[in-house]
Amino acid sequence: MLTNTVSNIPICYNTAEHDIKFCLTFGEGKEEDQSENETERKNFTKNYDVEVFESGEGDEYMKGYRVVANEAPLVIKISDISITKENSKYEYAIGIAVDNAAPEYYSNSSTLPNNIERDGTMWSIPANTGTSHNLDQNPNAKYQWMARRSMEEGYKPTAEELELGMEETSQNTGLVYMTFMVFRKLKAEPEYSTTRGGGGATRGGTTRGLRGGGDDSGSGGSVGARFGYGNEASSSSVKSTYEYSAGTEKYVMPIRLRINNNSAKSSTNCSQHLRGASINALRRQTMTVPF
Numbered sequence: 001m002l003t004n005t006v007s008n009i010p011i012c013y014n015t016a017e018h019d020i021k022f023c024l025t026f027g028e029g030k031e032e033d034q035s036e037n038e039t040e041r042k043n044f045t046k047n048y049d050v051e052v053f054e055s056g057e058g059d060e061y062m063k064g065y066r067v068v069a070n071e072a073p074l075v076i077k078i079s080d081i082s083i084t085k086e087n088s089k090y091e092y093a094i095g096i097a098v099d100n101a102a103p104e105y106y107s108n109s110s111t112l113p114n115n116i117e118r119d120g121t122m123w124s125i126p127a128n129t130g131t132s133h134n135l136d137q138n139p140n141a142k143y144q145w146m147a148r149r150s151m152e153e154g155y156k157p158t159a160e161e162l163e164l165g166m167e168e169t170s171q172n173t174g175l176v177y178m179t180f181m182v183f184r185k186l187k188a189e190p191e192y193s194t195t196r197g198g199g200g201a202t203r204g205g206t207t208r209g210l211r212g213g214g215d216d217s218g219s220g221g222s223v224g225a226r227f228g229y230g231n232e233a234s235s236s237s238v239k240s241t242y243e244y245s246a247g248t249e250k251y252v253m254p255i256r257l258r259i260n261n262n263s264a265k266s267s268t269n270c271s272q273h274l275r276g277a278s279i280n281a282l283r284r285q286t287m288t289v290p291f
Contacts, residue, residue: 003054007047009065009255011180016247018182021082022094022127026050029073029136031144031268032233041233042075042134051258066256067176068222071266073230074145074257076178079132081125083182091188093242095181095250097122097138098145100227100272102177103252109244111181119143119229119274124183124240139237143277146230148270149223149259150174164269165228165276174225174257181250183242222258228270229277 009024027044035041051066076098083092095111097103097120103113111122120138136144150169151157157166167173271277 001053001055002051004052006050006052009050011253013251015182015249015251016245018083018085018092018245018248020094020180020182021080022078023080024178025077025079026067026069027075027077028070029075029134029144031073031231033231038235041073042136044075044077044134064254064256066258068258068260069147069225070260070263071148071268072146072263073136073268074147074176074227075134075136076145077132077134078125081127081129081131083127089187090184090245091186091242092127092245093124093183093185093240094127095122095124095179095183096135097179098135099177099179100175100229101172102175102254103179105250108181108249109246111244117274119277122179122181123237124242135235137233137235139235141235142232143229143271143274144231144233145176145227146268146270147225147227147257147259148266148268150226153224163276164279165271165273167226167228167272169224169226174227176227176255176257178253178255179250180253182245182248183240184245185242222260225257225259226270226272227257228272229274230268230270 007025010021011024012021014020026048027046028048029044030041032041049068051068053064053066055062078094078096081094083094097111097118099113099116099118101116103118104115106114112118118138120141123133123135123139125133150173151166153169155169157168269277
């Protein structure tokens, strides 16, 4: 049941005696060819509305979120990141990655899913620094995250549309899966200076060698959305110096997108799969020469 509309999602949980807190907000980004630089591309001034759904009581209590977006690149802002553990000798970072299908992992230390192809890897963003980070793609990714209106229910995409990544509308259409992990590294000695890139977002690689649709209630102002890969873009990052924090569990949070009824329509591709995004990129780069 829709119970509230807010402008952000506060996240708070505990795993292996680590207290994790951060805040998520969502907004409209720009395409790379419409921006002067990466910062401008990811900047937004107005938060999308987030509809909060709640059900049950006590041990059966559940909560879910639906973001009312525009047809545009999707930017996710993560801020107020706090990771603490009593008497810890480590500095911490939050790992975050976004997929448009439910990811499955071999273990809690795995940063890459084993059941789907992810565009890119996983960010590891230093915690307890008071900074915020705007993201519109995973690190090492080729494409921006894109939100578009979903197709009418019952519409069967043509073979060409399927090749470009169009999807038939179902209960899974418009779902965004966000994976969060806890990373750590030993605290630096006081006399050492901060390493290059220590305060910024870093990219997490694979962890080899480590041990260890819903209900439309309350949707009068929006229509169904689909979420996928848009146009090509790139994000700056540096190699992560953090490792998986042994014993902690990853948290996969699904959210659903809707498209605001007042949103302008976009012609940008929104592909369900990377193959379609690649074909679309090739078409954009192909021209007919003069006679």
